[in-house]
Amino acid sequence: MSVFSPVVHRTFARGVHPPERKGLAENCPIEVLPCPSKVVIPLLQHLGAVCLATVKPRQEVEMGDVVGEATAPVSAPVHASVRGKVGRATMATLPNGRHVPAIPIDAAEEQPFAGDALFEEIYGGDYPLDGLGHYLPQTIRQAAREAGLVGLGGAAFPTHIKLAPREQTPIDTLLLNGCECEPYLTGDDQLMQVAPRPILAGGLLGQLATGAQRVVVGIEANKPRAIRSLRQAAEGTDIEICVLRPKYPQGGEKQLIAAMLHREIPNGKLPLDVGVVVLNVGTAAALARAVVRGRPLTHRVVTVSGGGIRRPANVLAPIGASYRQLVEHCGGLRDNAVRIIAGGPMMGFTLGTLDAPVTKGTSGITILSEREVRRAGETPCVRCGRCVEVCPMRLVPTKLGLAARAGNAELARRHHIAACVECGCCAYVCPAQLPLVQLIRVGKVLARK
Amino acid sequence: MDTLISLLQIGIGAAIINNFVLHYFVGICPFLGVSRKVETAFGMGCAVTFVISIAALLSWTFTYFILRPGAPLPGWVWRVAGGDPATSVDLSVLSYIMYIFVIAASVQFVEMYVRKFFPPLYKSFGVYLPLITTNCAILFACLEIMKNLQDPTRLWGLHEALTLALGGGVGFTLAITLMAGIREELDMCDVPKPLRGPGISLLTAGILAMAFMGFAGVDKSVADALKRLTENGTPRVEHRTLNTEY
């Protein structure tokens, strides 16, 4: 399509074009999940240290109360997402397989907000885009920290750390990541359509906190409505909207920075080191809410989509709601469902159960049906080099896989295994159906020794 | 010019056509034993090339002046000692023993010299030096030089002996480095169990030897071509007729 469009949009080198299948949930406005009777709030939803529980069993909590506090610099507090009574601390299994302590809360009958009111509470409110100048950087960071803000784009890195100033490498650009290049996922798209102002306000606050000169929103050309809505809202501000040619994994921050700014992040370094901070659009909206209205992060938009779900939707869900509740809200599984994936189909983890809680990092639940996955058996690598052609990090995935299989750490290191972002492009194109990403994960552990 | 061309011919011949390993089967032990990793294999190749050249220098000297039939030195001693000038002295029966000691001495010498004056070089291939003493590739080079000195119609000079040694060493390095690259790959292949290790290495060497046979005749035609070009500048003068016209 982009071949015929008059504008040739920017993008990064290599990568793949998986079928987008966004149509399933693209036109579903965000709906609010009816308050579940019970939520289970994991004390670790982010990259960093586990939180310390601050509530006792049978204690009554309000929506927004702190239930776990951060005890280390790289950590973020967690909050109650409903009003209710704390139960006995348990363990929850996160989608990535980790067992972490969690606080269950039995929701009260009476919730402060429900339905549209809840949506209004989370994403409504007025954000004066030209009246934010008075917020001090420390205030912003402090608010982000207290609100338990972590990246909503997937990595769930505590946001206040990202916003901390750096002396050696001043930040010049703040990027808002609205790519959402994973197939099926449409939550960010919807959010940009209905709540552009909080997003932009978050961007401006991020700018204030980091001292960046520019704020740019990166968004793929396949989301025309979101682009229009953001453009409208951004009128009169200095925020730029940069439209990108759709390609996976554009949303990966290294790729995004390469596509938009033509900068390469040295391996082992962070965007900060090249003077860039990347925030997911959802994170930006939550930042604005935390700073301007002092509200913690208690809810997020989750896309429930895929050929294995009866009624694909974008759902605003409280953190700690179980996957089962979301799936049932969306009509339940179809009989041909074969994979339940936390996140999108390219990078997400499969679950063997629906009893996992939604966390701050849950961008979607993808239920794939028999037809959508190809489960051809694995055959030997024919060294065709297709994986090499698509690897956005310019690695040689076939050698990484071989090295992992053979337990050859030296080979893995020689091929820079640590640079892999596990985007899955290589495995996507591999004609031999090698589980390259899985092998590379094994290889990374091996190479570190 | 002719000398250069004939040296080229000897060099090409020793390096790729009559490759020491793949054609004459000498140096098989290091070829199979020290070809697990490319770096070590290359180091071994360099070490062998080095030692082989020194050994060729020494053994040519010994053979030319002492060991070949009609060599000047023993003849002189014989006459000085009052022997009958008509009987020639042939010490070639001592050749093998001499060569073996020449090789052992070269290895010792090279090791000492390199350690003293080129420590970085020593670090990179010094460890292989002692392994080389019993390497037949080096003795083989000495024997080839002997063969070409014993035949009075060939009577190689030092330059020819050194070219053979250098060509042989380069060919050895080429073969062992290629082999090492392949073996690193083989470690990751699903080779049938009985063939793992030496079996598959030999089969690979066999295929490599087949591939190298493609060079048969290259030394001769390159030399011929160069001769034609340098002699009269008229290319493709051939003393043969062709009955088929295209």
Added chain:
Amino acid sequence: MSNHDPTALERLINGILPENPVYRQLLGMCPTLAVTGAVKPAMTMALATAFVLISANCMVSLIRGLLRPHLRILVFTLTIATFVTIADRVLAAYLYEMSKQLGPYVPLIIVNCLIISRCEICASKQSLPVALADAVGVSLGFALALGSIATVREVLGSGTWFGLAVLPSNWPNWGIMVLPPGAFLTLGILLGLVEWLADRRRKHVT
């Protein structure tokens, strides 16, 4: 394995199959590859090697009490080189054609690791009869290996065995078998075969 020094009989038997120098220990690969284009030169080579090995082993065993580590290898080499020269001259005198055909591979026996390893492992430690038995055993094993490889190569490559035609005259000779690649391929395949048989026996026993 028992930890007593092997007896003469054990040495003899071990050398032939269980510790076959070529198939099990990969020693002496160069002559194994180089002279096995036909059975006749292979057997001549085996004979020459046997002569050198037996003489050297006996000699070394005789003087073993006098040997010091740093001079040991020197003495071995001197001994081996002398016997090789003798073998070489005898061949040239009585089997001139064969000697020409074997070319440098007779003198190369000097550096054949098979011989020096037997001197080192057995002869420099054990008495004359044991050293002799060891040398005979290993020589038989070596001859067996050379003979088997040469048989495959000569039969397939020339249709003959020991110069006698054994395949029908319309058999197309596989020329490659008598060329260098044939040597590598045959040895590789035979090694695999021996390994496979040994593996099966091991499984059978347990």
Added chain:
Amino acid sequence: MPAPPLPPLIEVAPSPHLAEPSSTTRRMMIDVMIAMLPVLVMAVLVFHWYAVLQMGLCVLCCLATEAVCCWARGKPIPLGDYSAAVTGVILGLSLPWAAPWYIGALASVVAIGLGKAVFGGLGYNIFNPAMVGRAFVMLSFARELGASAYVVLHSNLEILTQPTPLTIAKEATRAIGAESFWPLFVGQVNGSPGETSAVALLVGGLYLCVRRSAAWGIPAGMLLSGFICAELLYAAGLTAFPPLYHLVTGSFLFGAFFIATDPVTSPVIHRGHFLFGTGVGVLSILIRVFSGYPEGVMFAVLLMNAAVPLINRWTIPRPVGGALAET
């Protein structure tokens, strides 16, 4: 409240959960066969049914050997991936049609057995199986496969009574004129059935490259380097064929598009493809011009196959963001 049971098929698998549907090993092999069609049509036009006979024999023997080898190792018998069939087709088309039956059969057995199975089967072989088989019989039956094998003096097919272009090039005493280019290009000459028609090979080869079943860097490198090398030698008067002739005669194009491109035995990185192709091109021409053999593609491919592990090592790309500094 008991949780309702999940559908029975729910499974756990590593990401990614999608795969490019058209990308399979089998599909690549089928592409080769499709690309081979024009070549086959020309072969049948030029050599009549002889062309197919040798090829059919080789395909059958290759498939049989593959089945036996896999059965012996207790592996599933993977004839469905068609790689053995491709080996058979390429082998059959590269042998002189008139070679006795046992040559095709032995070449096939060696190709799959020695060229492929001993390394572990599909994907593991270091050397191009078809070329291993061909080299084995070429070195075994030099008489039956040499230059004279192509010439059948009393054949009623006129083409077969002429020597092959390469023989002529090797023995010509003067440069060969331009008037004979056209038959070379179309394929109206003697030779192995797969190699005579340059135009059919170009069509098939381009299809392979466009389909990405073959890496285009290999033929590109090979043609470029072959041309330059031949030009230099021609200018020096060492070969009777102008460079363009060298590219369209013998198995140069066949090699460039169908043989050197075997993914298993060529490098995996683009820069490596080009290097590999360049090596094959240069060696092919050098061997053709200087060695005792009329054609060098087979040897050149085998030689460069041996260098592939080294090429792969030398061409490891610098990852985006550079190498991780050693800590």
Added chain:
Amino acid sequence: METKAPGGGYLRQAWLVIFLGLLYGGALAGVQTSLGPRIEQNRRAETYRVIPQIVPGADAAQTTELTITGRDGKPSRVYRVHTAGGQLAGWVLPAGGLGFADRIDLLVGLDPELHAITGIYVLDQKETPGLGNFISSESFRERFAGMSAGEPLMVVKENPTAGRNEILALSGATISSESVANIVNTAIDNLREPLRGL
């Protein structure tokens, strides 16, 4: 194991080596004196045995070996052969050069006047079995007998013309055939002048 003082040990070692050196030296000297002549005779017989085959009428016993310097400046061995009656029967030149695969060594027989080649013999070659190795065959060698030694030999693939000094190549082994012809040409060219002078 030995428990002698090191000094004594070294001394004994030195004696041992000297003793062994003498022993081996003696053995080699013995071998050389007893077998040397025989080996020399073998080497000679290799050539002499075939002389009657390549120079008709020659008697191997009536052969003298000469060393002359050829045009290339290197010493060359040649054989002057005689009939049993003592008449000059011709010359035999050892010659060598590269063939298809490796060195080819030949003997070339010439008539007394150096006008014609009387025959050739292949002493050593490693050409491809079944192809190039037929240069050793009787039928190939015969093609050289009677050719002129005054002008270079030519190799053709079919229908050699009588009187034009053309040799029919072995089919499938043109290169080996050419190599042999070239070696013969070079050897004659190299030695014709010096031989004339004898």
